[in-house]
Amino acid sequence: MPVSPDLPECAGKGFPMSAVPREQATLSGPDAPTTVRTLQNFIGGRWQDATATQFGEVRNPAHDTLLARVPMCGAADVDRAVQAATRAFPAWRATPPVNRVRPLFALRNLFEKYFDDIARTITLEHGKTLDESRSSVRRAVDNIEVACGIPSLMQGRSLEDIATGIDCTTFRQPLGVFAAITPFNFPAMVPMWFLPHAIACGNTFIVKPSERVPLSQVRIFELLHEAGIPEGVVNLVHGGKEAVDGILEHPGIAGVSFVGSSPVAHYVYKRCGETGKRCQSLGGAKNFVLVMPDANMDRAAQVSTESCFGCAGERCLANSVVLAVGSAYDEMTRRLVEEAKKIQVGDGLAPGVTMGPVITSQHREKVLGYIEQGVKEGATLALDGRGYQDAKNPNGYYMGPSIFTDVTPDMVIAKEEIFGPVLCVMKAGTFEEAVAIVKRHELGNASSIFTSSGKYARDYRWHVEPSMLGINIGVASPMAFFPFGGAKGSFFGDLKAHGQDSIEFYTDKKVSITRWF
Ligand code: NAD
Numbered sequence: 001m002p003v004s005p006d007l008p009e010c011a012g013k014g015f016p017m018s019a020v021p022r023e024q025a026t027l028s029g030p031d032a033p034t035t036v037r038t039l040q041n042f043i044g045g046r047w048q049d050a051t052a053t054q055f056g057e058v059r060n061p062a063h064d065t066l067l068a069r070v071p072m073c074g075a076a077d078v079d080r081a082v083q084a085a086t087r088a089f090p091a092w093r094a095t096p097p098v099n100r101v102r103p104l105f106a107l108r109n110l111f112e113k114y115f116d117d118i119a120r121t122i123t124l125e126h127g128k129t130l131d132e133s134r135s136s137v138r139r140a141v142d143n144i145e146v147a148c149g150i151p152s153l154m155q156g157r158s159l160e161d162i163a164t165g166i167d168c169t170t171f172r173q174p175l176g177v178f179a180a181i182t183p184f185n186f187p188a189m190v191p192m193w194f195l196p197h198a199i200a201c202g203n204t205f206i207v208k209p210s211e212r213v214p215l216s217q218v219r220i221f222e223l224l225h226e227a228g229i230p231e232g233v234v235n236l237v238h239g240g241k242e243a244v245d246g247i248l249e250h251p252g253i254a255g256v257s258f259v260g261s262s263p264v265a266h267y268v269y270k271r272c273g274e275t276g277k278r279c280q281s282l283g284g285a286k287n288f289v290l291v292m293p294d295a296n297m298d299r300a301a302q303v304s305t306e307s308c309f310g311c312a313g314e315r316c317l318a319n320s321v322v323l324a325v326g327s328a329y330d331e332m333t334r335r336l337v338e339e340a341k342k343i344q345v346g347d348g349l350a351p352g353v354t355m356g357p358v359i360t361s362q363h364r365e366k367v368l369g370y371i372e373q374g375v376k377e378g379a380t381l382a383l384d385g386r387g388y389q390d391a392k393n394p395n396g397y398y399m400g401p402s403i404f405t406d407v408t409p410d411m412v413i414a415k416e417e418i419f420g421p422v423l424c425v426m427k428a429g430t431f432e433e434a435v436a437i438v439k440r441h442e443l444g445n446a447s448s449i450f451t452s453s454g455k456y457a458r459d460y461r462w463h464v465e466p467s468m469l470g471i472n473i474g475v476a477s478p479m480a481f482f483p484f485g486g487a488k489g490s491f492f493g494d495l496k497a498h499g500q501d502s503i504e505f506y507t508d509k510k511v512s513i514t515r516w517f
Contacts (some may be wrong), residue, residue: 127356263467
């Protein structure tokens with residue numbers, strides 16, 4: 001695998017870059033393609049070569065085989081997309097909302113038709129199991145379905161006689177070109193949190209997917225094209241930091257929806273503020289699950305295990321720290337280890353597998369580094385997934401589930417987002433002590449409590465900041481018709497993803513005050 005010796009910052013976390021020539025390479029391996037394609041951008045209704053001269057590699061984490069080469073675009077390719085989106089905006093804005101959603105209905109049907117095809121593409125490039133990929137495609141469809149309701153959702157409000165003979169009406173109007181910059185962990189779903197709502201509101205759109213998993217978006221853009229969305233309304237530009245900077249600096253972009261790690265989320269939010277763009281920026285997570293002694297321990301252990309190790313822990317809603325109160329600690333520890341031992345690691349396409357590989361070999365090294373760190377800090381490694389070997393797929397980026405007990409809040413493994421299959425278990429003496437630990441953490445994406453007491457559940461919801469809260473729920477994931485996003489260092493902005501917030505974000509509210517003589 002050719003890796004540039006001076007890995008630029010835009011490579012993202014551990015992503016290998018290579019200035020490879022554009023010609024197609026041949027390949028043999030278990031992933032079917034014998035010719036590796038170089039991906040194109042989708043701009044102005046057609047696929048076109050990027051002007052980029054550097055390319056990254058999209059690899060299948062289950063086998064470490066090359067799936068495609070992705071152009072690492074910069075400002076020039078972004079500008080092409082902005083120009084196409086700007087040209088398309090006046091006609092799209094003038095298209096009545098009821099007509100704008102017709103191609104979205106068609107898109108929804110195409111998603112159903114190619115459901116398994118999209119899910120398989122996700123598993124190939126990301127590694128998660130086929131069932132996990134299917135669930136994420138279902139969530140993408142949910143978002144398209146909600147956006148189909150725009151003729152109702154984007155209505156304004158009005159009041160007759162704000163003074164005698166004077167009426168006041170608010171209209172929601174689209175703002176122009178928006179862009180979404182998305183992470184690797186949900187290749188199909190996260191861009192669909194934004195694109196359907198933005199274009200249904202009458203804006204035009206650019207997606208910059210994660211350079212590690214661009215194939216699902218390529219497939220989805222084929223479907224957007226087939227659905228009859230007019231040229232220039234949706235555009236796809238590949239790349240990493242340089243493409244992101246091209247978006248942030250471009251004066252033709254009205255707003256940015258970002259999802260990724262907190263440092264980059266904060267950077268994007270700050271740059272948007274400086275360049276006068278709207279911004280909703282969703283960052284990283286360290287999600288606590290509080291288990292009270294009165295909880296149903298069977299369910300708490302089972303659900304927390306699924307929450308932590310689902311998608312190999314690469315989920316912003318994963319419960320990565322179990323905070324067991326009082327006598328819940330010993331029982332939870334024992335049950336969590338028992339549950340985690342049932343996990344079947346392997347190729348996400350293989351039947352019976354319940355946890356796939358992590359995204360890259362570099363990311364596996366990073367997660368292994370956190371495990372070393374936890375051992376050094378004195379936590380007890382009650383389940384050690386480091387030595388996991390997959391005999392059928394020796395080159396895949398696999399690791400088994402790991403569980404640390406005796407974790408304390410000051411340890412690095414308790415403070416930092418690991419984003420891998422590692423669960424930390426902590427003990428708190430009382431409910432109040434547990435609440436204080438959650439409140440002290442700088443991130444606040446999601447959290448859960450397991451209890452049979454309505455009082456504890458209510459108090460927990462009242463006191464802690466994470467904005468996606470589960471009561472006896474492991475993955476507190478808001479559906480497409482509710483807002484999605486966290487608090488504290490996990491979210492920068494005012495309006496969250498999807499739900500009614502989305503309509504607010506993608507429209508201006510114009511107030512018209514009228515008197516007739
Ligand atoms: P990431 O921050 O590395 O990348 C996200 C996007 O930013 C990608 O498109 C990438 O190309 C771009 N990028 C990377 N480095 C950049 C830089 N230095 N400057 C400008 N742009 C840059 O995140 P990731 O590793 O792809 O995804 C995992 C992270 O995303 C985790 O922290 C996870 O918690 C978070 N996430 C959050 C949510 C949420 O709802 N809050 C949802 C999914 C994922």
